[in-house]
Amino acid sequence: MSNPPKPALECRDVTVKFGDVTALSDVAVSFAPGQIHAVVGQNGAGKTTFARVAAGLVQPTAGAVDVMGEEIRTGHVNQSRAAGVELVHQSFALPPSFTVAETMEFGATGKGGVYSRRGLSEKWRSHLASLDVQVDLNTRIRDLPIETQQGIEIARALVMDARVLILDEPTAVLSPTGIDMLFARVRRLKERGVTVILILHKIREVLGIADTVTVLRGGRKVEGPLPIAEVSAERLANLIVGDAIAKTLDRHERDALVGTKSPVGEGAGHPETAHGPSVLSMKSVSTRPDSEGTALDGVDLDIRPGEIVGIAGVEGNGQKTLVRAISALADLASGSIRLAGHDVTGEPLGARRAIGLRIIPFERNVEGLSLTSSLWQNWSARELLQGSLLRVIRPATVREACDRSLREWSVHYHNSAQKAGSLSGGNAQKVILAREVDRGARLIIAAQPTRGLDIGATAFVWQALRQARDRGVAILLISSDLDELFDISDRVVVMLSGRVNGEFRAPFDIASVGAAMTDAAARKSA
Template sequence: MVSIADPMGTVSIQSRLGLAPGTPPLVALRGVAKYFPGVIANEDVDLAIYPGEIHALLGENGAGKSTLMNILTGIYQADAGEILRDGETAEFSSPIDAIAAGIGMVHQHFKLVNAFTVAENVHLGWSQTPARISARTLEARTQKLSQDLGLTVNASARVSDLSTGEQQRVEILRVLARDAKVLILDEPTAVLTPAEARELFVALRAFTARGNAVIFISHKLDEVVEISNRVTILRGGRKVATEWTESCTEKSLAQMMVGREIVLNNLRERPKGATIGAPVLSLKDVSLKSHGAMLLKNVSLDLHAGEVLGIAGVAGNGQRELSHMLTGLAVPSSGQVHLDGVDVSMSGARAMAEAGVGHIPEDRLHAGMSPALSITDNTVLREYADAPLAQGPWYIPRQALHLAQEIAKLAEVMVPDFAMPARNLSGGNQQRLVARREMRIADKVLIAAYPSRGLDVGAINTMMHYFVELRDRGVAVILISEELEELVNLADRIAVMFHGEIMGIVPGEGVDIEDIGLMMGGRRNT
């Protein structure tokens, strides 16, 4: 057996976690390094995960968290260092090897087959799935697994009909059904309601109470402080520290992550002469009906030049449909959309973009980018037909690369190879590129749907200043967010949505958070 050195002290860790003396980590990384052309993804990283603990992994976007977990789950092979399982050296040449060793990961972007049922997804590719089995038996097996593991699911439901929180439970069930002892969760609460996040935390505590462990990757520092026993911080691919969470604060964690103090102050302060102007984009009694369901109902909004209008509400209450309506991706069933006083209800997304409406979509990877295309192609997507990228019918790749490099520099994204697929970028870097790309065309309006999802505190700070920059240039900004603190810090007004309706619009400054919460639950603001 190989001994594990840990700067926090093995005895102390075992004692504080209630483990017997000599208990080895369930899994450990020692001296791990991974290099890509021109990039140090990880270097000399040590990490030990013990039975019964929830271990948070923090770091800025691009700090090396995903690469490290991809090494642990067999997707990547380390260039140096080793993996230890129960104190013994282990090698994982694929995710199949990792899951066979009891290590499973639920990624930020789910890997489910939407057309399949829950039971079919749980059993897909599982060695223990019988070659011939009826749908009823498959569902019964799945239902028993869900009861045994404390993850309630409807085994017969089609995945496409599930909420995001329900889909996440299916992903976790798939991993745990294969006897995972170490569960890796990448941004698990990014798309969950507060109630769904609480349910997840209950399930995680029950899972670790059985002697298992969780690696919890998140940028929500309040949740990290609440749920984790220990926390490891990466910066620039290297480990900065491993600490007991109880000795940390959100502020101290943020400083260790980014190496400086993060301050989100004075976002409301406008430069001299910058004022809120006339309405530039308006919805007038807009409703949207699809497959018999009313997704938006009699929504009326005026968005003024030079203001930030926040949209609050629990996810799934019409925010996505609202963003689609404002950007021409959806056509109202009734009512009108006006841009500069002109009815644009039927204009479509291309016309709205050409008229100066930018859009940071909710799903940055699949709606904001084409993941298989190069970073260059994705970065210049809005301007590929315009000079200097195009001369008549001819596309000029050299000019496209120059523009992509310019946008990446403004977005503060380090790109080792602009020809590589956009899916190879970290989620935060994808988001920053999409944001800067859309800002270039947002002469009048920018619609930003959940722009800070999955971003670290430093990147969120940068993103908010993007919006301030646009606002001060007289551009109207709609900021759709589940983070009320984000809206209160920046928005001039906040509209609250519930079941596709506007419950009320309140001033952003000095607003009562409790009032917003009540409106999010369905109470109208009178």
């Protein structure tokens, strides 16, 4: 009888501590070669830390890592890569000004040189073609769609004949078509004998692609690797959050976690609140090109009181510029913007906030909060933005008001003087909600409001937006998660290359929305 194959990757009792925080605790797991393995868990479960340990980016406090039965020196990227382990991060690390060929060469050698453009293209054409990455090798990275950039990231990771490829949240920024392309590419890698480990957060995706699944919770391994044929969606959901929490989830929260069916949405059906003149009205808005993102090109958009309008689209198609235009941070080339009945086309952000604009920004730790400032200073920023900078601010009074607000929003914190950077992602987002979702809000822009949050924090954000909608607030929801958009939106507007490329109402058809996102066959339905 032949001996069983050695695990492609094995972690033996791996523990990782960052100061007083334990990110991984005695994690022991082994992955069979030539299979597709999923690793799942809530935000903070330890998934990314696990991936970074395997890739040599994090030195574990205790434990060992084996590749194909051989122990490797942990905490050293070069050692892990030499052993055949490659990691593709959720945030791509491609140099935007490089051509595809230059990017591949730099990724392989780590240095520049003197090359002919034709020579580089010839050198890398067959490698990219073997992975079904169809691209002009002289195109600059910044001009490529997200799906192609991801394909190049994977191709670059496989230059050194990687035996274990780890993809961290690879579906987070992709359209439905892009996810299909990714999964087809992963299956081809499996056929070539590559072991693929996918860090995922949607159970529907896990069931659709993986051979096995491993569940982490609170830095510990709960189960796995479990053969996917032996795991139901309900059991996997319970493993992710724990039986006690699973019993407390309502239908919307469970659907968000399980996500086993293609989303169709129930967001529409609030005509009793969505009435009256538009709170936001954008007419033929175009912006001047800048370095911050895709310019808008003739955008028309209206949102009424008591309506949630979702913005769908592959990232980088003008969503950020849309928010900047509404916030007076992008220069308009033409068109007009009306907010709560006022023409604000030439008005600054402060004036727009004074009549009811509120913003939950894309990057809560960059745009939303000053991590080195106190909670009360972050919370009181709205007073400074909406009023005169010369007005007297009484810290004691502001702190009292801040404490009342943070308690109302169930923020877990010690005191309002602590730094914002000390909070978890969910609590940091609640601080922003406490500041922005106030009684003076007329239009709330919620940009990726649940990205990086676990199911509990996600449900809290959804509830806050629904309650604001029911009070008559107009909400612009921007999300790369179609499940989220379909579940909560009354209408979904698709953006492509800075233009509106489709508008849809519930029940939503994922195929039609996906086609509009990729320009396959843009449809418009009233």
